[in-house]
Amino acid sequence: MYYLREMPDKLTITVISGSVDRLTGMAVLVSGAVAMDVDVEIFLQLWGIYAFRKDKIRENTHLSEFEELGEEVMKRMVEKNVKPWHEVLKEAKELGNVKIYACSTAMDIWGVKLEDLEMVDDVIGAAEWIEKAKESNISIFV
Amino acid sequence: MGIDPSQIKPNKTVDARGTSCPGPLLEAKRSITQVPIDGILEVLSSDPGTKKDIPAWAKKVGHELLGMVDESGYTRIFVRRKK
Numbered sequence: 001m002y003y004l005r006e007m008p009d010k011l012t013i014t015v016i017s018g019s020v021d022r023l024t025g026m027a028v029l030v031s032g033a034v035a036m037d038v039d040v041e042i043f044l045q046l047w048g049i050y051a052f053r054k055d056k057i058r059e060n061t062h063l064s065e066f067e068e069l070g071e072e073v074m075k076r077m078v079e080k081n082v083k084p085w086h087e088v089l090k091e092a093k094e095l096g097n098v099k100i101y102a103c104s105t106a107m108d109i110w111g112v113k114l115e116d117l118e119m120v121d122d123v124i125g126a127a128e129w130i131e132k133a134k135e136s137n138i139s140i141f142v
Numbered sequence: 143m144g145i146d147p148s149q150i151k152p153n154k155t156v157d158a159r160g161t162s163c164p165g166p167l168l169e170a171k172r173s174i175t176q177v178p179i180d181g182i183l184e185v186l187s188s189d190p191g192t193k194k195d196i197p198a199w200a201k202k203v204g205h206e207l208l209g210m211v212d213e214s215g216y217t218r219i220f221v222r223r224k225k
Contacts (some may be wrong), residue, residue, distance in 0.1 A: 037202065
């Protein structure tokens with residue numbers, strides 16, 4: 001394969017959702033990327049920031065879809081040994097090159113600081129995020 | 143002619159049965175450095191996705207997939223570390 005310029009494979013994920021189902025899907029993709037030696041950068045917006053708050057990350061049970069099936073799907077995930085999304089993400093972060101950024105405006109909305117958030121590396125703005133996303137081969141929105 | 147994978151003697155076996163996708167692949171990534179270069183890692187997985195994931199990973203990262211053996215309820219996957 002030929003590239004116009006050398007750059008590492010990179011996946012960027014913009015996360016506005018704070019729902020456990022969407023975050024679970026996100027975490028699985030991150031660990032898949034890490035296994036494939038793909039760098040990952042994640043940008044947290046509104047509910048994404050809320051879900052990474054140290055005081056919320058473990059107690060959050062909100063689902064974005066099929067709320068009536070929530071109890072059943074949670075039970076199945078436990079049966080099938082699917083780890084909580086934040087544990088999957090933490091493991092991926094330890095194993096690969098995963099950076100997590102928080103949106104400065106959303107931080108302001110929640111009145112939180114970097115040290116109030118789990119696993120988050122830095123606070124950046126939307127323009128800087130777009131610059132990072134421009135350099136990635138895969139970019140998704142959760 | 144290819145080798146019979148069931149005759150392969152691995153340097154190390156990692157049992158990832160019971161972990162869900164992509165757990166077995168992460169185990170493979172973690173464990174491959176624990177066998178010498180040209181050594182063989184065997185991964186046991188009960189997750190059907192692994193049969194696609196590990197070949198894709200080996201190709202991307204540059205290791206050699208030697209073969210797979212389906213057992214009852216799980217698969218044995220053999221990878222030769224190349225670098």
